[in-house]
Amino acid sequence: MKPAPFDYAAPTSVQDALGLLAGNDGAKILAGGQSLIPLLNLRLAAPDLLIDLRRIPGLDGITRAGNELTIGATVRQRRAERDPAVREAAPLLTAALAEVGHPQIRSRGTIGGSIAHADPAAELPAVLVALDGRVIARGPGGERAIAAADFYRGFLTTALADDEILLAIVLPVAPPRTGAACVEVAQRAGDYAACGAVAQVTLDDAGGVSDARVALIGATDRPFRAYAVEEAIVGGESIAAAAGHAADGVEPIDDPRVPIAYRSHLAGVVTRRALEQARSRAT
Amino acid sequence: MSTHTIRLTVNGHEHVAEVPARLTLADFLRERLDLTATHLGCEHGVCGACTILLDGETARSCITLAAQADGSEIVTLEGIAGDGEDLHPVQQAFWDRHGMQCGFCTPGIILSTIELLDEHPQPTREQIDEALGGHLCRCTGYVKIVEAVQEAAQAMSDVRVVGRSPTPTRTRP
Numbered sequence: 001m002k003p004a005p006f007d008y009a010a011p012t013s014v015q016d017a018l019g020l021l022a023g024n025d026g027a028k029i030l031a032g033g034q035s036l037i038p039l040l041n042l043r044l045a046a047p048d049l050l051i052d053l054r055r056i057p058g059l060d061g062i063t064r065a066g067n068e069l070t071i072g073a074t075v076r077q078r079r080a081e082r083d084p085a086v087r088e089a090a091p092l093l094t095a096a097l098a099e100v101g102h103p104q105i106r107s108r109g110t111i112g113g114s115i116a117h118a119d120p121a122a123e124l125p126a127v128l129v130a131l132d133g134r135v136i137a138r139g140p141g142g143e144r145a146i147a148a149a150d151f152y153r154g155f156l157t158t159a160l161a162d163d164e165i166l167l168a169i170v171l172p173v174a175p176p177r178t179g180a181a182c183v184e185v186a187q188r189a190g191d192y193a194a195c196g197a198v199a200q201v202t203l204d205d206a207g208g209v210s211d212a213r214v215a216l217i218g219a220t221d222r223p224f225r226a227y228a229v230e231e232a233i234v235g236g237e238s239i240a241a242a243a244g245h246a247a248d249g250v251e252p253i254d255d256p257r258v259p260i261a262y263r264s265h266l267a268g269v270v271t272r273r274a275l276e277q278a279r280s281r282a283t
Numbered sequence: 284m285s286t287h288t289i290r291l292t293v294n295g296h297e298h299v300a301e302v303p304a305r306l307t308l309a310d311f312l313r314e315r316l317d318l319t320a321t322h323l324g325c326e327h328g329v330c331g332a333c334t335i336l337l338d339g340e341t342a343r344s345c346i347t348l349a350a351q352a353d354g355s356e357i358v359t360l361e362g363i364a365g366d367g368e369d370l371h372p373v374q375q376a377f378w379d380r381h382g383m384q385c386g387f388c389t390p391g392i393i394l395s396t397i398e399l400l401d402e403h404p405q406p407t408r409e410q411i412d413e414a415l416g417g418h419l420c421r422c423t424g425y426v427k428i429v430e431a432v433q434e435a436a437q438a439m440s441d442v443r444v445v446g447r448s449p450t451p452t453r454t455r456p
Contacts, residue, residue: 001305002326005284008304008350030351037346038327040305050304052351078340102417104395105328107340108347189416 003040010052014059014138014165020051022140022163027051029165031074031113034105059112059167064089067173070136073112073166078103080111089173091281092131092180092200092213096123099182102190116166118158120253121192121218123182125152129223130198130215133171139164152222175211177203179281183274184217185266187257193218194258195266197226197246199274201233201282209233212242214275219250219267229271239279243272289353293318294362302349309333309344311352312359320360320390324419331418334391335359341398360390363397372442373397373435382431384422392418396432404440406432 008030011017021027026048030036039045053059059072062083069089071080080086081097100106100114100123114124115135128135128148135146140163151159160166174180184196196217204210212233214226228249232242246267252260285304290297293316300315309326312318312335324330326345333345336358363371370378373396383389392415399406399414406414411432420428 001303001310002307003305006304007285008287008348009285010350010353033348033351034328034343034346037307037348041307041327041346050348054351101328102331103398103414104331104334104341104343104417107337108342189412 002043003037004043004046006040006047007049008052009049010055012055012057014056014167017051017053017056017165018138018140018163020049021165024049025162029053029116031116032076032108032110033113034101034109035113035117035119053112053165062086064173069171069173070168071111071171072168073110075111077106077109077111077114081106090127090131090171091174091178092182092198093124093127093171095180096127096182096198099123099184099193099196105190111169112166115169116158116160118152118156118222119192120155120221120223121196123184123196123198123217126196126198126215126217126223127182128169128171129225130200130213131171133169135160135166136168136170137161137164137166143167145170149225155221157222174200175202177282178211179278179283181274181277181281182217183270183277185270193270195219195263195270197267197270197274199271199278201275201278203282208236209279212275214246214271216246216250216267216271219247219252219263221253224250226271229275233275239275240272243268243275246271287350287353289349291352291354292356294358300349304348304350306349307345308335308337308347308349308352308357311349312344312357318359318361322387322390324387329419330388331391331395332388334394334418336394336398341395358394360393363393371397372438373400373432376435376438377428377431380427380431380434382423382428383420388418388420392420392428396435399432400436400439404443405436 028047030050030052059074061072063070087094133148180200182198184193186193200213202211212230214229216224228245229242247264252263254260290299312321322332324332328343328346335344403410
C-alpha cells in the first residue's frame with residue numbers, strides 16, 4: 001500500500017464532519033481526492049484522518065438564484081463542465097473546467113476540492129478570483145462567506161480555518177454579451193500549466209468592452225488578478241496593448257523548467273490569447 | 284488505521300469486502316479480486332494505466348480509495364467483452380491495427396476509447412486526442428492507437444447500421 005496509514009470516516013452530516021475535524025490537527029477533508037490522494041501516495045502528506053464528504057446530502061447541488069450561481073462542495077468537475085445551466089451562467093467556469101487535468105481526473109475531482117486545495121497552477125481558483133466570487137464555509141461558530149480576493153493567501157494556503165469546511169462557492173451570473181476563455185501553455189496537454197490565463201469580456205450595446213476580467217494561473221503563488229490589463233481594455237486600449245500589462249506587479253515563480261523571464265513572457269501571451277478568444281465569443 | 288466494509292459491483296459481480304482505509308481501488312481490484320488487467324504505472328494519477336469505468340465514467344483507480352468506491356459499479360478491462368465474445372470491438376480494432384507495442388498502457392486506453400465512442404460515435408481527431416491525452420504510451424507514438432480508435436468507431440457504427448448487437452465483426456486471425 002502506497003500511503004502512510006490513516007483513518008477514514010464518511011460522516012452523513014456537516015455537523016458530524018465538523019465534530020471530527022474539531023481539535024484534530026491531523027485531519028484532512030476528502031472531496032474527490034484527485035489532488036490529495038496523489039500527495040498521500042507520494043507520502044508528501046500523511047494525515048491521521050480523512051473526512052470524506054461524499055455521504056453528506058445537500059453538498060452536490062448546482063443552483064441559480066437571481067444573479068448568482070451556487071455550486072456545492074462535492075459537485076464533480078465533469079458534471080459541472082457538461083451542465084448547460086453552468087455554461088450559460090458561468091461560461092468562464094465551463095471554459096476553465098475543460099483545462100483541468102484530463103477527463104479521467106475530472107470525473108472524480110470536485111469544484112470545492114480544487115478551490116480549497118489552492119494549487120497556484122490550478123484553473124478554478126483563478127476563475128473564482130476573476131469573477132469576484134465567494135466561498136461559503138462553516139465552522140464551529142457558524143457559517144461565513146469569504147470573498148475571493150481574501151481567500152487565497154499563498155501556496156496551497158487559504159483563509160479557511162483549520163476547523164472550517166468549504167460548503168459551496170458562489171459566482172455571479174455572466175451578463176448578456178459575455179464571452180470567456182481559458183488558455184494555458186504546458187509541456188504536455190493536461191499538465192499543470194507553466195502559465196495560463198482566464199479571461200471574460202462583456203460588450204455594451206455599441207460593441208465596446210464594458211467589462212473585462214483577467215486572472216493568471218501559475219504565474220505566482222496564488223491566482224493573480226490582472227487589474228492593469230482589465231483597466232487598459234475598458235479604457236479603450238487594444239487587446240494586444242492591454243496584454244502587455246499582464247505581468248505588471250507579478251512576482252513570478254522561478255523554477256528550472258520555467259525561468260522568470262519565460263514565465264513573464266508567457267503571462268502576456270496567454271493573456272492576449274485568452275482575451276482574443278473571449279472577445280470573439282462575446283456576441 | 285481504520286477498516287471499512289465495502290459493497291460494490293465489479294464486472295457485474297457483487298462483492299463485499301473488509302478493506303483498510305489506505306487501500307487504493309487499484310490494489311483492491313488487482314490483489315483482492317485478481318483483476319490484473321488494471322495496471323499500475325505512476326500511482327499518482329498521471330499515466331492513465333489504472334483507468335477503469337466507475338459508475339459509467341473513466342476514473343483513475345490508483346488515486347481512488349477502495350473505501351470511496353463503496354456502493355459503486357465498476358467495469359475493468361476484464362468485463363468489457365460480452366458473453367460469447369473473445370474481444371470487444373475496441374479490443375479487436377486495437378488487435379487489427381496493432382494499436383500497442385508492450386501493451387502496458389492498453390487497458391486504460393481501451394476503457395477511455397469505449398467511453399469516447401459511447402459519447403461521440405464518430406469522434407473527430409481533436410476528440411480522440413482529448414480522450415487519450417491522459418494516457419501515456421511510451422512505445423507507439425500514438426499513431427497506431429489513433430488509427431485503432433478510428434477503426435473501432437467505424438466497426439461499431441457498421442454494426443449499428445445493420446442493426447446487430449455490438450459483437451466483433453472480425454475474428455482473431
